[in-house]
Amino acid sequence: MQTQLRAPCVSHKTRINGVPCSPKVVPRVARVPSGSAPEAPVASPEPTAAQRNVVAQVAKMIHTTTNKKGALVSELPAWQALKEHVNEIEKTHLRDLLHDEARCMSLIKECEGIYGDFTRQRVTQKTLELLFELAEQSNLRGKINAMFNGEHINSTEDRAVLHIATRAHRNQKIFVDGKDVVPDVWEVLDKIKAFSDKVRNGEWLGVTGKPLKNVVAIGIGGSFLGPLFVHTALRTEPVAMRCSRDRSLRFLANVDPIDVARALDGLDPEETLVVVVSKTFTTAETMLNARTVRSWLTSRLGPDSVAKHMVAVSTNLKLVKEFGIDPENAFGFWDWVGGRYSVCSAVGMLPLSLQYGFDLMQEFLAGANNIDEHFKNQPYQDNLPVLMGLTSLWNVSFLGHGAKAILPYCQALSKLAPHIQQVDMESNGKGVDINGVRLPFETGEIDFGEPGTNGQHSFYQLIHQGRVVPCEFIGIVRSQQSVYLKGEVVSNHDELMCNFFAQADALAYGKTPEQLRSDNVPDYLIPHRVFTGNRPSMSIMLPSCTAYTVGQLLAIYEHRIAVQGFIWNINSFDQWGVELGKVLASKVRTVMNSARTRDRKILPQDGFNYSTTRMINKYLEGKTQVLYPEGHDTFPIDMLRGGH
Numbered sequence: 001m002q003t004q005l006r007a008p009c010v011s012h013k014t015r016i017n018g019v020p021c022s023p024k025v026v027p028r029v030a031r032v033p034s035g036s037a038p039e040a041p042v043a044s045p046e047p048t049a050a051q052r053n054v055v056a057q058v059a060k061m062i063h064t065t066t067n068k069k070g071a072l073v074s075e076l077p078a079w080q081a082l083k084e085h086v087n088e089i090e091k092t093h094l095r096d097l098l099h100d101e102a103r104c105m106s107l108i109k110e111c112e113g114i115y116g117d118f119t120r121q122r123v124t125q126k127t128l129e130l131l132f133e134l135a136e137q138s139n140l141r142g143k144i145n146a147m148f149n150g151e152h153i154n155s156t157e158d159r160a161v162l163h164i165a166t167r168a169h170r171n172q173k174i175f176v177d178g179k180d181v182v183p184d185v186w187e188v189l190d191k192i193k194a195f196s197d198k199v200r201n202g203e204w205l206g207v208t209g210k211p212l213k214n215v216v217a218i219g220i221g222g223s224f225l226g227p228l229f230v231h232t233a234l235r236t237e238p239v240a241m242r243c244s245r246d247r248s249l250r251f252l253a254n255v256d257p258i259d260v261a262r263a264l265d266g267l268d269p270e271e272t273l274v275v276v277v278s279k280t281f282t283t284a285e286t287m288l289n290a291r292t293v294r295s296w297l298t299s300r301l302g303p304d305s306v307a308k309h310m311v312a313v314s315t316n317l318k319l320v321k322e323f324g325i326d327p328e329n330a331f332g333f334w335d336w337v338g339g340r341y342s343v344c345s346a347v348g349m350l351p352l353s354l355q356y357g358f359d360l361m362q363e364f365l366a367g368a369n370n371i372d373e374h375f376k377n378q379p380y381q382d383n384l385p386v387l388m389g390l391t392s393l394w395n396v397s398f399l400g401h402g403a404k405a406i407l408p409y410c411q412a413l414s415k416l417a418p419h420i421q422q423v424d425m426e427s428n429g430k431g432v433d434i435n436g437v438r439l440p441f442e443t444g445e446i447d448f449g450e451p452g453t454n455g456q457h458s459f460y461q462l463i464h465q466g467r468v469v470p471c472e473f474i475g476i477v478r479s480q481q482s483v484y485l486k487g488e489v490v491s492n493h494d495e496l497m498c499n500f501f502a503q504a505d506a507l508a509y510g511k512t513p514e515q516l517r518s519d520n521v522p523d524y525l526i527p528h529r530v531f532t533g534n535r536p537s538m539s540i541m542l543p544s545c546t547a548y549t550v551g552q553l554l555a556i557y558e559h560r561i562a563v564q565g566f567i568w569n570i571n572s573f574d575q576w577g578v579e580l581g582k583v584l585a586s587k588v589r590t591v592m593n594s595a596r597t598r599d600r601k602i603l604p605q606d607g608f609n610y611s612t613t614r615m616i617n618k619y620l621e622g623k624t625q626v627l628y629p630e631g632h633d634t635f636p637i638d639m640l641r642g643g644h
């Protein structure tokens with residue numbers, strides 16, 4: 001049997017990622033037979049100086065040759081067993097697996113009103129058992145508990161990860177650093193209710209005395225995508241429609257002035273409330289957009305209008321004040337809410353409550369909370385986020401499928417994929433494990449998606465006959481909008497759902513040359529018309545698309561992403577990868593300003609490479625505007641027309 005060197009467990013904390021670690025550093029080098037369980041760090045008597053020296057040298061040697069500080073998940077016995085199990089699965093075809101009714105029954109889960117069908121994943125009962133074993137060996141349960149217990153599992157930023165607290169019931173208790181944070185959460189929620197009620201019932205008026213019926217939410221990334229997803233999901237839901245009659249909610253995210261023009265087009269500033277949403281209140285795009293819209297407001301309504309027409313959501317109340325927004329009109333949240341996990345905090349709750357009313361949005365929180373409890377308490381085999389996370393991990397890390405398609409058969413869920421893109425790819429697109437050790441395998445998935453049936457007429461060709469892309473089909477039992485035309489074979493929503501059912505089986509079964517021959521397909525076309533099938537997917541059905549079920553769906557996706565990150569043993573809650581581009585943009589900004597204000601070209605001494613220098617100069621030459629105008633703001637004429 002082969003042996004491999006395992007690195008010393010060196011811990012500076014008593015708990016890392018929910019895993020207890022000996023506070024006493026006991027470097028230890030073990031020879032571990034591959035395929036056997038890694039040993040836990042053990043306490044030993046104080047080593048002598050000579051022993052310490054030997055251990056330090058061996059540890060240094062291991063560190064420099066393997067860069068390991070602890071066992072990687074890929075070294076765990078269950079990971080190895082899953083690798084070997086791939087050979088078994090490669091011999092199966094979904095066509096056959098779907099004939100096994102006992103298997104299918106065990107892979108269909110009905111919980112919390114949601115129907116989850118995993119039968120079209122390329123898994124058998126044995127695969128699941130091995131995945132559960134991997135979860136055990138990776139201490140998944142311990143890591144979930146660590147998250148719910150408010151431990152600082154975001155170790156690179158030394159923060160707890162507690163978006164679950166933002167949707168806690170008032171009587172729940174959730175502690176961060178010894179403090180119950182639920183009262184703080186509800187203090188902000190109560191403030192959102194009071195403020196949104198006042199705006200909606202006309203108690204809070206604009207500076208010229210008009211009701212504020214339009215809201216523009218300025219924010220980007222996590223301060224945009226989640227709220228946009230939920231707003232898009234509710235726009236045509238009958239109760240939400242009634243609650244939002246005569247009101248509008250728009251979003252402004254991109255720093256592109258075209259987005260400003262579109263967001264403000266036709267709006268009357270006198271009737272418009274602006275919500276600036278930024279966790280840090282330093283994000284360049286958001287702050288420039290906020291200054292732009294402030295200028296749009298004040299140029300029409302005077303400087304005093306800011307007090308009545310601008311409010312903020314942020315963790316940085318100092319900068320909110322410096323911007324000129326009264327902290328009384330600011331809605332806080334906390335560093336333990338990650339930006340991409342913040343839709344249930346004031347980030348989403350303020351703009352959405354202004355649009356739909358707080359009471360409806362509370363149902364959204366209740367739906368998310370329902371899944372939080374499910375995730376925390378259900379055993380792996382009945383736990384939707386765990387099953388989704390594990391089967392995705394199987395697809396990515398063992399079957400080698402690096403992408404996944406999110407395919408809601410519901411137009412209202414059209415912004416689910418863009419939101420999950422950020423939550424998933426920013427969380428799990430990492431190159432090192434939680435200890436900073438470079439991973440010998442890839443993490444994360446490339447997420448994309450469109451609502452069915454639109455996607456069918458776009459990229460489905462590739463997923464049927466080109467690359468294998470595991471798909472997630474999301475269907476709704478009762479549509480938000482019901483249409484049936486007399487004489488049609490089925491109602492419009494049934495027509496949509498016929499496609500939902502058909503696509504999953506088309507991917508799984510495919511079409512063989514024999515079937516094509518018996519359909520009299522000419523020989524020369526057969527290779528073109530063969531579908532190999534055996535393409536994995538899963539299906540979820542929600543009873544309806546309401547505030548409650550949208551909350552459930554959101555939490556399912558958030559937690560399944562955490563499951564994957566916990567098992568890969570990465571930090572799913574930081575995002576250092578977005579920094580470098582920001583820093584370089586800032587350097588370009590400085591040089592751009594100097595070039596524009598001094599009417600000069602970019603020079604080699606500005607520090608850019610040949611390509612970038614030439615490209616920026618080409619850009620500078622091509623614009624009619626050379627010098628920035630002094631002393632006043634400029635807008636495209638139309639942007640100021642204010643709907644008149």
Ligand SMILES: O=P(O)(O)OC[C@H]1O[C@H](O)[C@H](O)[C@@H](O)[C@@H]1O
Binds near residue numbers: 575
């Ligand atoms: O809410 P903000 O502080 O303005 O941040 C907005 C976004 O900024 C960056 O792009 C981060 O990577 C995102 O996670 C975050 O959501």
